[in-house]
Amino acid sequence: MSKLDPAVYGPPESAITEEHIIGQLDGMSVEQALQDNRLYMLDYHDIFLPFLDRINAQDGRKAYGTRTLFFLTAAGTLKPIAIELCLPPMTDGCARAKRVFTPPADATSNWLWQLAKAHVCSNDAGVHQLINHWYVVRHCLSALQEASLHFHHHQLMQSESSVGFD
Numbered sequence: 400m401s402k403l404d405p406a407v408y409g410p411p412e413s414a415i416t417e418e419h420i421i422g423q424l425d426g427m428s429v430e431q432a433l434q435d436n437r438l439y440m441l442d443y444h445d446i447f448l449p450f451l452d453r454i455n456a457q458d459g460r461k462a463y464g465t466r467t468l469f470f471l472t473a474a475g476t477l478k479p480i481a482i483e484l485c486l487p488p489m490t491d492g493c494a495r496a497k498r499v500f501t502p503p504a505d506a507t508s509n510w511l512w513q514l515a516k517a518h519v520c521s522n523d524a525g526v527h528q529l530i531n532h533w534y535v536v537r538h539c540l541s542a543l544q545e546a547s548l549h550f551h552h553h554q555l556m557q558s559e560s561s562v563g564f565d
Contacts, residue, residue: 400412400413401444401445401448402445403445403448403449407487408448408449408487408488409487409488413444413466413483413497414483414485414497414498414499415468415481415483416499417429419480419481419499420468420470420480420481420501423470423478423480423481423501423502424437424470424480425470425472425473432470437470437471438468438469438470439468439469439470439471439477440466440467440468440469441465441466441467441469441519441523442465442466442467443464443465443466443519443522443526444464444465444466444483444485445464446464446522446526447462447463447465447522447525448464448485448487449487451463451464451486452487455486462521463484463485463486463518463522464484464522465482465484465485465515465518465519465522466482466483466485467479467482467483468480468481468482479502479516479519480501480502481499481500481501482499482512482515482516482518482519483497483498483499483500484497484498484500484515484518485497500515
């Protein structure tokens with residue numbers, strides 16, 4: 400469920416339904432999979448949606464807000480079972496574009512599934528770069544800069560005291 404303003408970004412509900420995923424749960428019901436902690440969501444919907452108009456306005460660019468549902472298999476691996484790609488409404492009163500992709504049943508849907516997974520990977524890499532690199536580096540460099548200023552201030556104070564202002 401989105402926390403963005405529905406007046407701007409459309410209905411907050413995901414387009415992923417039980418019908419999209421029921422065949423991917425190894426015979427379990429959705430309720431049973433939830434109770435057994437076997438369903439997980441990677442939600443880049445709210446992070447990206449506010450920026451998509453600006454990103455997609457650039458030539459040769461296309462990005463989506465993504466939600467990916469994973470199922471924890473008996474082997475202990477997370478298997479993607481549904482991907483939702485979202486765009487903000489194009490005009491006032493226009494419904495937001497949402498499309499759900501599921502693992503392929505034929506060659507055509509295989510290409511669409513691969514493309515949907517590529518959008519998820521792109522969003523995941525973008526969040527990783529922003530959070531784990533820019534944010535961490537920025538704070539590490541700020542701390543080093545602060546330490547450097549304190550060190551130089553300390554040196555300056557030491558040199559002034561050795562000059563002897565009597």
